Amino acid sequence: MSTAIAVNGAAGRMGRTVIETASERDDAEVVLGFHATDAGEVGGVPVVGSDGAADALTEYDVDAVVDFAVPEAAASVADACADAGVALVVGTTGLDDEQLDALDAASESVPVLKATNFSRGIQALLRTVREAVGALDGYDLELMETHHNDKVDAPSGTANTILETVQEQRDVEPVYGREGHAPRGEDEIGVFARRAGDIRGEHELVLAGNDEVVSLSHRAEDRAVFAAGALDAAAWLAGRAAGRYEFGTVVDES
Numbered sequence: 001m002s003t004a005i006a007v008n009g010a011a012g013r014m015g016r017t018v019i020e021t022a023s024e025r026d027d028a029e030v031v032l033g034f035h036a037t038d039a040g041e042v043g044g045v046p047v048v049g050s051d052g053a054a055d056a057l058t059e060y061d062v063d064a065v066v067d068f069a070v071p072e073a074a075a076s077v078a079d080a081c082a083d084a085g086v087a088l089v090v091g092t093t094g095l096d097d098e099q100l101d102a103l104d105a106a107s108e109s110v111p112v113l114k115a116t117n118f119s120r121g122i123q124a125l126l127r128t129v130r131e132a133v134g135a136l137d138g139y140d141l142e143l144m145e146t147h148h149n150d151k152v153d154a155p156s157g158t159a160n161t162i163l164e165t166v167q168e169q170r171d172v173e174p175v176y177g178r179e180g181h182a183p184r185g186e187d188e189i190g191v192f193a194r195r196a197g198d199i200r201g202e203h204e205l206v207l208a209g210n211d212e213v214v215s216l217s218h219r220a221e222d223r224a225v226f227a228a229g230a231l232d233a234a235a236w237l238a239g240r241a242a243g244r245y246e247f248g249t250v251v252d253e254s
Contacts, residue, residue: 003235006032006062006086008077009069010047013150014091014223018066019043021227028231032060034069034077053080062086064234071095075102082106087237090114091230093157104244111240115247116157118229122203123251125218126165129205132214133169139209141172141189146202154193158203163191166205201226 005022009015010033019042022030033047034056041047048056050073057065057080064087067074074092079102081088088106093116095103103112133141143166145159155163155176163174172189175182184190204217220226229247236250 002026003028003238004031004061004063005029005231005234006034006053006057006060006065007045008034008050008053008065008067008073009092010042010045011035012068014068014226016042017223018068018227018230019045021224022231025231027235032056032062034073036073050076050080053077054083057081057084057086063238064089066230066234067092068230071099075099078102078106078112081112082109085110087111087234087240088113089230089233089237091116091118091226094153107244108242110242111237111245112243113233113237113245113247113250115229115233116161117201118226118233118247119218119220120229120251121218121220121225122158122161123248125203125216126162126248128216129162129165130169132205132207132216133166136207136209136214137170139207139214140184141166141170142192142206142208143174143189144192144194144202144204144206146194146196146199148198148200149195151195154195155191156193156201156203158201159191159193162203162205163189 007015007018019030022028030045033045034050035047067090069092071094106112145156172187174191175188176191200220202219207214233250
């Protein structure tokens, strides 16, 4: 059975990729898109302004929304999903506390899944990070990420998730870049963000000590990997009970 999906941010890079990726699947169909202004049509999908999202979700009988927009739009569509009783998958990063509160509020009425990265490989990386950091106590830690030149939030949401995973194992404080006289502290992790070209996403955690270096890295070759994961999450989430869900659970159960 195919899941009827609406894409928030349909005219953006990721929104277009989600629409294109869904067209090659049997378990998901994009029937509607939202954008800041009425975009008419993207990839054969009708795209309407986000102001009337709740009514449009009901009109098009949508099962789940996949959100790759901007933080303000993500919070707005969360309210619309709650009103229309539609599941919500959020891939937008850089949300502030008020916008995150909007997701929590929506999850009281509908199922909500937010992830900073919908790559299955990143899920495997996070599990490896937990094991490596736990096993290599005392090794120096450095975290680096690279994305395309239009990405506005830094560090990336994925880098922050890796950082949080490290901090589950060790009490370290992030140092965002270094300049001038900046000796390395014992309990710190350097965090660096690069922006260039059309790079889809690269993340690397380095652990160094005991005359050895361990490098854990992931590189996305195409945005379609994130679109596929978000569609997997939407198909899995639709019809579930209200509440907050994790992408790791989707990977484990599918």
